[in-house]
Amino acid sequence: MSKMQRIGVLTSGGDAPGMNAAIRAVVLTASQYGLEVIGFRHGFNGIFQRDFQLLQSTDVRQISHLGGTILKSARCKALPQPGGAELAAQILHELGIDALLVIGGDGSFRGCMALSHYYQGQIVGLPGTIDNDLDGTDLTIGFATALQTALDAIDKIRDTADAFERTFLVEVMGRHTGYLALSAGIAGSAEQIICPEYGETVDVADIAADIRSYQQQHGACSYIIVLAETMYPAGAAALAQELSVQSDTECRAVVLGHLQRGGSPVGSDRILATKLGAYAVEQLMAGHAHLMMAGEQAGQAVLFPLSLTGAQHKKADPFLLAWQDRVLQQHKAT
Amino acid sequence: MSKMQRIGVLTSGGDAPGMNAAIRAVVLTASQYGLEVIGFRHGFNGIFQRDFQLLQSTDVRQISHLGGTILKSARCKALPQPGGAELAAQILHELGIDALLVIGGDGSFRGCMALSHYYQGQIVGLPGTIDNDLDGTDLTIGFATALQTALDAIDKIRDTADAFERTFLVEVMGRHTGYLALSAGIAGSAEQIICPEYGETVDVADIAADIRSYQQQHGACSYIIVLAETMYPAGAAALAQELSVQSDTECRAVVLGHLQRGGSPVGSDRILATKLGAYAVEQLMAGHAHLMMAGEQAGQAVLFPLSLTGAQHKKADPFLLAWQDRVLQQHKAT
């Protein structure tokens, strides 16, 4: 690692608001050490296709507020192929890349692990995903913005739900964790939240009974259910229809979908991205970042083994999970 | 019309941002004439169920910025029933309601026409619908906010579409007119807009060819199609899948749905609603507003016969329709 001169950076997997702020911080920090930064485009594909650009301070001056990623993103089919990681490592060596920073999620980090068998330089991960489903960091880059996007939608839907005293089912992303669903639901005063932490299956009759007992208690009123994306395989529309029948109320579904990935990052995402980007480069220079993810825990930047970031299912806040459940139960009890 | 003393107001049909600003203006203006304002709740249902409240200046002080409607809205099943209009008229007479203001869309205005056969007071309509599908007014209350909501979503989706150089299909509301689709598409720099004004049917092969030729010209890049809600009966998801196959690109669908109805109204909606609410009451006092809609044309508040508001299919801006088409055609030509 003596004499690090040139590092690579790429964004991979689902894009997340804040990735650009991370790129900016990487470049500005690298510049302090006299490091050259090469940005690969379209995730790991940029390595295979030798599609890259030199990133200098002026290139990243006004990018932090932009959604998406100036380096583009993609899933890479070549890396998991037999010989893929070996080839990528070879190209990185040819290009004189002394270390590689990968901003992405679970799948991207598995790509890093594969690459590490052949690549000699340090590989450091930065947690960039709206799902907040990585262990080793309190929050991932992009989560706070996605929460805000989901919340803005729920606030708007509440207006209509209130005007018509209607039930709405709002499906949010989050993959295997209910972090986004719970957060958006709590913030949006959702009457009910359906996410994996409350159990893997959805009991439609039970929910229909909840709606009815809530409306018996409060009179005709809006009722918003936030649904984590994996919970009802037949889809939110099907669940809404089923609930309409079983609860004898009018229930509509809204699937937020890909609009949750975009948008100008909120303040906390830009700050987190800046911090982790800076920290990652510093730790790289200090030489102990190899196969680590730069995360933040309790306000402190920390390193965490990349191999463990997806080991457990990160759980949403148990305090809030329990509280929301008690609020719901109380309506039943009354 | 001698001695008008008490008027009724209600919001009916799909809620639209700005309805509250209209209610405020009605109340503040009525107060200048010493009129009492009775707000019926849940649209025409509030008449049948005698569910109403006195609205005074203090009740409407801080409501203009709120989405939805403080009077609630609903479709009314009782009014179109045999004897329904007669009963409603009778109740209005009993309550001493000298005139009725109805904030809503097409269907609500048909309700007004029915009611007018039995009700002796003036009936005035205010155009409240996000679809901007009423003749007699340049814009309806709620359209500008719905446009902004759709545009914010498209801007976010563009981030992701750009990061992945992917095709997205965004379905927006608008009923039988492409006003919202065209406006959101132009504002969002959509590569393509599919709305009734361009023809009633969707030629999937044609669109797939457009995508391919655009990407041949520009290289891999995002491609956003705004789709008016009525255009593809099988749904946006089905169309996206079909396009993926035929264009050999990855095409995803996002259906904005009910989130387009809510939200704090943008400035122009609050101003339009204020103006029309004030104007409607003034014209009521002047005695020539019966069965008229208060609209705005070329910046001037005007009256327009309620019976004609749905007569034609209001068309989206022909200049922009033609321009957008030429832009699209040019990509084909190249």
Place this chain on the structure above:
Amino acid sequence: MSKMQRIGVLTSGGDAPGMNAAIRAVVLTASQYGLEVIGFRHGFNGIFQRDFQLLQSTDVRQISHLGGTILKSARCKALPQPGGAELAAQILHELGIDALLVIGGDGSFRGCMALSHYYQGQIVGLPGTIDNDLDGTDLTIGFATALQTALDAIDKIRDTADAFERTFLVEVMGRHTGYLALSAGIAGSAEQIICPEYGETVDVADIAADIRSYQQQHGACSYIIVLAETMYPAGAAALAQELSVQSDTECRAVVLGHLQRGGSPVGSDRILATKLGAYAVEQLMAGHAHLMMAGEQAGQAVLFPLSLTGAQHKKADPFLLAWQDRVLQQHKAT
């Protein structure tokens, strides 16, 4: 005008949201006619300094949603100098610029008039200013966004004003017209609006009396005054202090200032800019646009003599001015 081949475009004066959408429309439309578009940077300075760039379709693909202007803006000191206009014309001729499009306001259009004495090509103006103070167009590009920015601020200030039942003075831009003040005030349910249309001077004692009588009527409550920027030369802070003393309430000032110029343009600004940019190029090709501004009146794109755009003081909506005044007077009367 035979064989127009190359046109120039520049943005000048105070920047306004939507300028980029206008540039995009100019380029896309010019491309339909096979015209080359040269973008001068920093307003007219770009001519003098030969600081320009070729603008092609790909350069303007994703710019409509951006605030500011990709061509930069500036006030130009060289143009009004003796010999300035002559020199600019000479450079334009040298560069083979067959026509010039200027997106800006009053001052920029005076620059166009000066240039026209020496320049042989057509000169066309596009109304780009947040002040909406140009005759010949219902709205200027940027006004709707500035209104929304001011309104968002007023909505936030209302929260605090309500919590503390306090008086706030919010100063907005608008130069010599009260268009922005009236619009923001009506939309924000301001209790009072101080703008030139109500008289050129501010009677502090009168306003203080208004505050007191309003609070006598409504009890302790928030009271928001929107102040047009030119109305109180000593500044909003001084006026707030004076009002605090004379009304014996706590009055605070917030000066929105330059944040009103920025931000992603709202939908209607992007649409207006697109329409006028396209229309200007079309009229240029048709040969009758020289020294005209492309504006919109009653939904139709129109040409209007550049020389007359600043002739009168465009007045804010008389209906709303009168209505707001009656609402205020009624509080006094009670």
Place this chain on the structure above:
Amino acid sequence: MSKMQRIGVLTSGGDAPGMNAAIRAVVLTASQYGLEVIGFRHGFNGIFQRDFQLLQSTDVRQISHLGGTILKSARCKALPQPGGAELAAQILHELGIDALLVIGGDGSFRGCMALSHYYQGQIVGLPGTIDNDLDGTDLTIGFATALQTALDAIDKIRDTADAFERTFLVEVMGRHTGYLALSAGIAGSAEQIICPEYGETVDVADIAADIRSYQQQHGACSYIIVLAETMYPAGAAALAQELSVQSDTECRAVVLGHLQRGGSPVGSDRILATKLGAYAVEQLMAGHAHLMMAGEQAGQAVLFPLSLTGAQHKKADPFLLAWQDRVLQQHKAT
């Protein structure tokens, strides 16, 4: 503490977005324990004036998204008077208030300490202030929203600053801590941040030199300075003027002022407020919350002595402070 039956809640001091979500959580949680909740209006004044209301679940159904506070806020002059705390305690006893929850900042918590000498019930604080200047909690309720408001303004100002390549000075709140200034500055890619953590005085010549050397390095470009409110007693406008002279660039000031206090709370503020409101009531029931503040540290709800919340000057993130400084220094060095 046996048989707690009725608790009081009030919001005090500067309002902060999220206070309503805290009130909602207090009421919903209290309801689980069968506690009656009395909301005092206008801070501690509501006690003295016996101005209060019973708060039930239905009263707080749709309040979390609202800025301000439904209980109003105020500074209270009566409490610090001789005999004030004694009288307040007496009234609380008369009203049968078994415990009091105070949502506010530093000054409000000092009021709690005073009250505790006479009042027998538990007193619990909830950190509600946009300044994030309380020890014992990572974040205060309202900070995240104020950061977003400041950031939105900076993003808009950047548009104009970029268009004109101008220097802007943006003054943000924060009282004696630079938390808000640093956060908004980092998130907004501010070229410079002036806050107490970098030293108590402002060296104008030094900053002017920074601006010049930055623009020598980058060419003409925007330069944004975020200024913490206490740093330049003569005011931001005076500093801007001084900088204009000394740096020979055009420097403008924007003072965000009170608009930073308002607005619909962002997701993380609503979640924090919900969590702390719920936790405070639970700890009250458990009997160990007296004279404690309910805060959050490292994701865990915790109790922290009220008397120590203002003991130290809470410092902004040292990692980011140092990083931002190195970025600035590097421009000098170059």
